[in-house]
Amino acid sequence: MSAAPEQVEYLYELWDANWDDGPLGNYQILAHPITKKTPKRIYFTYLNGRTGFVDRQKIEADGEIYHGYTMCLLHLARPEIPQRPQRPTLAALKAEMAAAHPDRGGSDEAFIAARQRYQRARASAEGAAR
Structure with missing residues (x-):
């Protein structure tokens, strides 16, 4: 036994x-x-x-x-593995920018902020492609 x-x-x-x-x-x-x-x-x-x-x-x-x-x-307890935050795609940032446009009901400030995020992401993507 x-x-x-x-x-x-x-x-x-x-x-x-x-x-x-x-x-x-x-x-x-x-x-x-x-x-x-x-x-x-x-x-x-x-x-x-x-x-x-x-x-x-x-x-x-x-x-x-x-x-x-x-x-x-x-x-003491098994910890969770942190997940990396996902970066939004250029297409998603462009759609966000379009939705924030004042002609579509957004504000000037929201559009400017969305456009800056899109431009930074685009410049980063172009720099990585080189």
Whole structure:
């Protein structure tokens, strides 16, 4: 008769793979196994078996804690991966500009702001195409 496997608990880290040399947003979730819990500390392993610990009362109260040695924010629950905001297309910006035109019921200020957004996006797209 075999015993049920022991449940492994983790501390989670939201890690951006491009934090030093590129655009942010290439997130991964790293799971650091908890090896021991005492009334004051939670011990975990990270980076090739190294051991670290965090203040148990603080992380259980806040749900997350900054671990100074590894310089990362650790979470008790698996965090959500943030989604990058989607850039509007040139066609959508052009339609927004047309809808904001004073002849179609918009105001001068709304039209000017929409036209500036469209022109910035168009210049950015042309610069990227070169």
